[in-house]
Amino acid sequence: MKSSIIKLSAMGIIVVIIIGVYHFKLFDSTAKITDSPEIVSESPAVTTPKLVPIDIKIPKPMFISWPHYKDMPNLEKPSGKPRPPFMAPVGTKNIALEKPVFSTDKDPIMGKVELITDGDKEAFDSSYVEFGPFLQHFTIDLEVRHNIYAVVMWHYHRQQRVYYDVVVQVADDPDFVTNVRTLFNNDIDNSAGLGIGKDMHYVETHEGKLIDCKGVEARYVRLYSNGNSANELNHYVEVEVYGKPTR
Numbered sequence: 001m002k003s004s005i006i007k008l009s010a011m012g013i014i015v016v017i018i019i020g021v022y023h024f025k026l027f028d029s030t031a032k033i034t035d036s037p038e039i040v041s042e043s044p045a046v047t048t049p050k051l052v053p054i055d056i057k058i059p060k061p062m063f064i065s066w067p068h069y070k071d072m073p074n075l076e077k078p079s080g081k082p083r084p085p086f087m088a089p090v091g092t093k094n095i096a097l098e099k100p101v102f103s104t105d106k107d108p109i110m111g112k113v114e115l116i117t118d119g120d121k122e123a124f125d126s127s128y129v130e131f132g133p134f135l136q137h138f139t140i141d142l143e144v145r146h147n148i149y150a151v152v153m154w155h156y157h158r159q160q161r162v163y164y165d166v167v168v169q170v171a172d173d174p175d176f177v178t179n180v181r182t183l184f185n186n187d188i189d190n191s192a193g194l195g196i197g198k199d200m201h202y203v204e205t206h207e208g209k210l211i212d213c214k215g216v217e218a219r220y221v222r223l224y225s226n227g228n229s230a231n232e233l234n235h236y237v238e239v240e241v242y243g244k245p246t247r
Contacts, residue, residue: 053085054092054242056152061206062123067160068230069203074188075162076200083207088149088242095148096140096221096241102174103138105131109233113138121238123158123206133232135165135192137224139174146243147215151183153223154208154237162201163234165192165226168211170218181218184211192224208238217246 069075101113111129117140120127131138148170155163168184169176185197202209221241225234 049089051087052090052092054088054150056086056208056210056240056242057121058208059121059123059154059157059206062158063160065159067203068228069160069162070229072162072201072229074186074200076202078203078205083210086150086210086212086242089244091244092149092242093244094240095142095146095243095245096239099143100141101138102141103131104136105234108132116140116236116239119238121154121208123156123237128156128235128237131234131236133227133234135224135226136234137167137222138236139176140221140239140241141174142219142221142241142243145172145217145219145246146241147217147246148213148221148241148243149215150213150242151211151221152208152240152242153211154206154239155204155225155228156235156237157204157206157208159230160203160205162203162229163225164201164228165224166199166201166209167192167194167197167224169194169222169224170213170216171220171222172218174220176220176222179218181216183213183216187226192226194224208240213243215243 096117097119099117101116103113109130109132113129115127115129116138151168165187166184167182167187169180169182171180172178184199185194186199186201187194187197190196223239227234
């Protein structure tokens with residue numbers, strides 16, 4: 001009887017040892033699978049860039065005559081309030097300042113094309129360039145590719161007028177053949193030949209017109225216009241392009 005008890009006890013101990021070894025091997029195998037860098041991969045953390053208001057210097061208002069527009073179709077209603085701050089990533093600045101400008105009008109009626117990016121946004125006669133009639137455009141060379149977050153343009157803000165066929169495009173080459181993208185187009189009848197625009201006409205003010213470019217990548221910025229509600233000429237006081245070099 002005593003011998004039988006001893007044998008049963010020994011068998012029980014052996015069974016416990018076998019179960020323990022089995023669980024140890026299973027745990028060790030699971031640990032190896034879990035810890036294996038070839039199987040488990042961690043997704044890289046997605047960081048959202050910090051956004052801050054960009055510093056847009058607004059010139060003084062200087063209206064000297066009554067508005068020159070009447071029964072204008074597709075006209076944006078003025079808000080009557082200051083434009084809210086525009087948010088962009090930290091480090092965004094005016095990358096068009098003093099950059100080269102090339103225009104279709106090689107001999108402007110008044111001023112020089114350099115005035116478009118010289119930083120002077122006031123409404124004085126010495127602050128703007130006047131191009132001839134019909135469709136005209138000019139191109140700003142940012143010199144390297146940038147992420148562009150906003151374009152702000154001032155045509156002529158001494159008078160409340162509306163400019164026609166205002167189109168803003170970006171591209172990777174100066175001839176606007178490669179990767180051309182249209183950021184703004186209020187040409188409602190395709191008279192400029194760049195497609196029918198869905199944006200609205202707007203009244204010139206000292207705040208300028210801000211276009212949200214959503215970080216588009218490009219080196220060249222081109223702006224079109226085709227006369228205005230006061231006369232057939234094309235004017236530009238200043239164009240600012242806010243962005244950062246691409247990495």
